[in-house]
Amino acid sequence: MSENNGNNTSLRLKTGLAEMLKGGVIMDVMSVEQSLVAEKAGATAVMALERVPAIIRAEGGVSRMANPKLIRQIMAAVSIPVMAKCRIGHFAEAQILQELGVDYIDESEVLTPADEEHHVNKHAFKTPFVCGARNLGEALRRIAEGAAMIRTKGEAGTGDVVHAVKHMRQIVKEMHQLTVMSEEELFSAAKNHQAPYELVRMVAKAGKLPVPNFSAGGIATPADASMMMQLGAEAVFVGSGIFMKGGATPLDLSLKAEREEAESRARAIVIATTHYDDPKVLAEVSEQMTGAMKGLAVGAIAEKDLLQTRGW
């Protein structure tokens, strides 16, 4: 029996876990109790956070990696993979998360960036990374840095799916365009996308990203999840949509009615992601879901307050 751990092996193991998450829902959780609700509802993984994006948006301040104690408690509580976020460029937070043994690190625009020029060199880590993107160039730059999964950025913490849709359509359109280009045009496309030529060529040949492509940022209902899957997402992240009421107030899981509301939302979105192309099932689960996050229209947010513009 021999073991090999070269760079290619490492990338295969990293994208391998993303393969296992396909067709599933990854849920943001802020406590052990929420992580148990998520697992019981059928989440494929949880993202351990101190504040979900809706609260970060409402409270402001500097947003950092969650306290390792909370992350460890959640890792001990559930049997499914646990992800956690580090700030853009904050390789020391990423080193800590790797040390804790989290299964995926999200280098996320939801937290306050720690470097205005550089993202984390993700090749230097054994733990896989997921990164957000608004367009193909951004996605390929992150993959060049070692990301093993891409997610649309959308606009986190809003419950408004409009920018998740915009970014997914943008990435899909730009990939389609590459597939019909000549060799000469691909060199120029690499320049325009500010992305490595080799990766541009790979996408032109395959018609898709070389790593799994998930969706995040504003998904709040079963219909939202279905829409993103139909547009080409291979799985969805649901942030504030499961456990938030409105503004910065989470559902209170100690109250029976509010607990049931969270459970019904989580369950409905899980079923909707599997049966995304079956409107009959979608109608049934939408009916069974009580309430939805109140939300915030992206159009009403000032440009400077958008989270998606973080990352370069």
Added chain:
Amino acid sequence: MKIGVLALQGDFDAHRRRLEELGAEVVLVRKPEQFDEIDGLVIPGGESTTFLKLLGDETFQKLSAFVHSKPTFGTCAGAIMLAKEVENPHQQGLDAIDITIRRNAYGRQVDSTIVEAATTLGGDPLEMVFIRAPRIERVGEGVEVLAKRGDDPVLVRKGSVMAATFHPELSNDTRVHQEFLKLVKNGTK
């Protein structure tokens, strides 16, 4: 030959591609009535807790009846589903093959690994991709061990049921899927 791939969640598409490459007609199974049209079933990798949640009573009954009578192959989470006993934590198994399996027994994602080891399938050592893999801790009487990682069985078969704790669908080597298709073709071995 029509092969179903349980497509509730997980890497079902990798299995679909592999089986089609080997000439099988593939149906992605999400509904109970689809079990009636297939000759064999693959349960892919993914999260077994998610599979159980998404199955629901009716589909679980259909799945259970299928795996006890027709050729079935489970990888990773699929192997967990097929086991008689599941530990860490304890959860419902289909009891299609007499093994005890322990979830996440080799550790977390940083412990995921690719190894090469000999098999009884013939030919070169087989590449095996382990992702947050479960460990087969006990094999019952009559369960044939086709491959091992160290002392642990990782590919097992009894009757018309095969289970692997690794992901042959993520390697280029097609021998494991070929072995399953042979099983479907020849019926119970």
